[in-house]
Structures are given as C-alpha cells and as structure tokens.
Amino acid sequence: MEINFRDNEYIISVMGTVSSGKSTFINALIGEDLLPSGNMATTSKILRIIDNDAFEYFEGKVFGKEINKSFDKIGKEQISIWNENTSINSIEVEGNIKGFDNINGQMVSIVDMPGPNNSSDLNHKEYFEKIIKNKKFHNLIIYILDATNLAVDDDFTMLSQLITERKIINKNPSENIIFILNKADNLDIEAGENLEDLIASTINYLSKFDLESATIIPVASLPSFLFKKLLYNEDKSFTYFETKQLQSFYNLFQAYNFTNAPKYIDNLNEIMEKLEYKKYSFKREIKQFRLYNPFTWFNRFSTNYDISLKNYRYNSHVLYEALKATNIVTVEMLIDKFFNEGVLDAGNNNNP
Ligand SMILES: Nc1nc2c(ncn2[C@@H]2O[C@H](COP(=O)(O)OP(=O)(O)O)[C@@H](O)[C@H]2O)c(=O)[nH]1
Numbered sequence: 186m187e188i189n190f191r192d193n194e195y196i197i198s199v200m201g202t203v204s205s206g207k208s209t210f211i212n213a214l215i216g217e218d219l220l221p222s223g224n225m226a227t228t229s230k231i232l233r234i235i236d237n238d239a240f241e242y243f244e245g246k247v248f249g250k251e252i253n254k255s256f257d258k259i260g261k262e263q264i265s266i267w268n269e270n271t272s273i274n275s276i277e278v279e280g281n282i283k284g285f286d287n288i289n290g291q292m293v294s295i296v297d298m299p300g301p302n303n304s305s306d307l308n309h310k311e312y313f314e315k316i317i318k319n320k321k322f323h324n325l326i327i328y329i330l331d332a333t334n335l336a337v338d339d340d341f342t343m344l345s346q347l348i349t350e351r352k353i354i355n356k357n358p359s360e361n362i363i364f365i366l367n368k369a370d371n372l373d374i375e376a377g378e379n380l381e382d383l384i385a386s387t388i389n390y391l392s393k394f395d396l397e398s399a400t401i402i403p404v405a406s407l408p409s410f411l412f413k414k415l416l417y418n419e420d421k422s423f424t425y426f427e428t429k430q431l432q433s434f435y436n437l438f439q440a441y442n443f444t445n446a447p448k449y450i451d452n453l454n455e456i457m458e459k460l461e462y463k464k465y466s467f468k469r470e471i472k473q474f475r476l477y478n479p480f481t482w483f484n485r486f487s488t489n490y491d492i493s494l495k496n497y498r499y500n501s502h503v504l505y506e507a508l509k510a511t512n513i514v515t516v517e518m519l520i521d522k523f524f525n526e527g528v529l530d531a532g533n534n535n536n537p
C-alpha cells in the first residue's frame with residue numbers, strides 16, 4: 186500500500202459499507218461530479234483526493250505493484266477505469282476543492298475507503314484491518330451509515346474492526362468521528378416514518394460499540410449533490426435519470442415547506458438538540474483559521490433567479506433552502522470544527 190502522504194496533510198477518511206453512499210457523500214461535500222457512484226461503482230482501492238488551491242483541474246496518479254503513472258485532467262470516467270484495473274492499489278487525485286482552503290501550509294485530503302466487503306481481494310477483512318492500522322487515517326473519520334439499511338451484518342463487522350483498532354491505538358472510539366445517517370430523504374414522513382425513531386435505533390446500534398456519545402448527523406447526500414451541481418457547477422450536464430431525481434428531490438424538499446413551516450431541517454436541529462448532539466461550536470478563540478466556509482458559497486447566491494433545465498424551472502432561493510435542509514452544511518461546519526481542534530491540538534499532524 187503505497188501512499189505518499191504530504192507534509193501537514195489532514196486526512197478525512199470516509200468509511201462505510203458498499204452502497205452506503207460514500208462516493209455520493211464525497212461528491213456532495215466537494216460539489217463536484219468527481220467520483221463514480223451508483224450500483225455498479227465499487228471502490229476496491231484507496232482513493233484519495235487532495236485539495237490544492239493552485240490547481241486548475243484535477244490530476245491523477247495511480248500506484249500498484251508495477252504501476253506508477255500520472256495523468257492530467259481527469260474525471261469520473263477515468264477513475265471508473267482505474268477502479269476496474271486490478272493491478273492498481275491506490276489512486277491519488279489532486280485538485281482544487283472549492284469549499285476548502287489551503288491555510289498555513291495545511292493540506293486537506295478526503296479518502297474514499299474501500300469497505301471490507303467489496304475488496305476484490307479474498308482477504309478483504311485483513312485488507313481493511315491493514316488500512317485502519319495506519320494512524321493517518323484517524324485524523325477525522327466520517328462513517329457513513331445507510332439509514333435505509335441500518336445494522337446489517339457487513340456494517341457490524343466493519344464497525345467492530347474499526348473500533349477494535351481504535352482502542353488498540355488508544356483513541357477514544359467516539360473522538361474525531363462523525364456518523365452520517367445517510368439517505369435521510371428516504372423517510373416517508375407522511376406515512377409515519379420519523380427521524381426520532383431512526384436516530385434512536387442508531388444510538389442503540391452505536392452503543393454496542395461504546396459509541397453512545399458519538400456525533401450523528403442525518404444527511405441526504407444525493408439530493409445535496411444534485412442541488413449543489415445545479416447551483417454551483419458550471420457543468421450542468423445532467424443525465425435523464427439525474428434530471429428525474431433532481432425534479433423529485435426538488436419537489437420533495439419543497440413539500441416540507443422549510444421556509445414557512447420548517448419541518449425538515451429545523452425539526453432536525455430540534456431533535457439534535459433534544460438528544461444532546463454535539464453541534465457546531467468553537468470551543469475557543471480561533472484566529473481566523475477557517476478551513477471550510479460554506480457561507481462564502483451561499484452568499485454568492487443571495488439573488489433570486491431561475492435556472493432552467495430540460496423544460497423545468499428551479500428557483501435559486503428554493504434550491505438554497507433545500508440544500509440547507511439536506512444537512513450537508515452541518516457536516517461542513519463540523520469538519521471545520523474538528524479540523525481546528527485537531528490542528529491546534531496536534532500542531533503538526535504528521536507527528537502523532
Ligand atoms: N435516495 C438517496 N440515495 C442515495 C443517497 N446517497 C447515495 N445514494 C444512492 O445509493 C447508491 C450507492 O451510492 P454510492 O455513493 O455509490 O455508495 P458507495 O458504494 O458507498 O460509494 C447510489 O445509487 C446512490 O445514488 C442519498 O442520500 N439518498
């Protein structure tokens with residue numbers, strides 16, 4: 186496993202079982218259609234995206250037994266091809282992630298981790314074990330749980346492995362870890378499904394791993410990715426399938442009528458407060474050390490305008506409110522908080 190970590194690299198490791206939505210979540214976070222996602226897209230290698238503000242587009246490097254190659258200007262098609270190449274062990278992508286800044290020489294990277302159940306390697310369990318022995322991958326862990334498929338065997342096995350390893354390396358299991366309850370949009374609230382119950386089952390599940398004080402954030406990654414793409418991305422090439430999804434999410438999130446009678450995000454916040462979830466707060470004075478500032482994105486879109494896409498009109502304000510309702514912004518703020526604490530505590534995270 187060759188990984189050329191940079192100096193001052195802060196690593197955000199995204200973990201979860203197959204199809205929990207890791208790749209979709211990363212795309213939503215970075216606001217780019219960079220990682221292949223979907224039922225056919227499995228990641229069997231470590232895929233690391235490094236933020237470098239100096240880059241104009243994404244470049245890629247692949248590593249394997251006899252491979253060490255660089256590529257200019259890559260996208261998800263190229264990454265798909267690499268994913269299927271069994272002689273490649275790890276992929277490194279470098280480019281400017283819009284929401285992140287390189288501050289004080291610090292670099293941030295996001296890693297799409299292969300789950301223990303999708304490595305083409307027969308010893309997949311050992312492979313995952315090997316990866317998580319590396320302390321670098323514990324800077325910040327974002328663990329994706331599939332809200333529609335909670336507490337399945339694969340997840341139990343993976344989480345057990347992770348927590349066992351964290352105890353070995355002397356990390357408090359719930360420290361520097363965020364649990365994303367993904368696909369929150371799949372709840373049929375009118376039919377009586379509700380977040381309180383879902384969160385209660387999640388807490389119950391996590392308590393089996395000594396994680397009762399962990400941070401849990403319900404997120405709708407796919408809607409947030411599509412909303413961001415329409416709002417912020419120059420590339421508005423949506424497939425027919427994506428267009429249908431976008432329309433349906435736009436209507437769904439509007440149906441919750443978050444502006445007038447907040448039922449979605451405000452309700453979420455309420456629930457989070459009630460259950461005493463850790464929420465974004467700076468613990469100490471930080472000298473303008475912000476890594477991620479979601480509001481710089483939003484402020485650009487304070488004007489009210491319409492976006493047309495395939496004979497369908499979307500309002501920028503509605504999209505912006507819908508995006509907030511997906512809760513991706515809460516995650517962005519939490520990352521910022523963890524980053525500040527991590528960097529201030531550890532000084533240089535290369536000397537853990
Ligand atoms: N409805 C819904 N579907 C999602 C969400 N996130 C991911 N998906 C879908 O779940 C499937 C697996 O997602 P993917 O990102 O490839 O999962 P990965 O294997 O963990 O990387 C894809 O079909 C996604 O479109 C979400 O928040 N809501």
Ligand SMILES: [Mg+2]
Nearest residue numbers: 207208226228
């Ligand atoms: Mg994936």
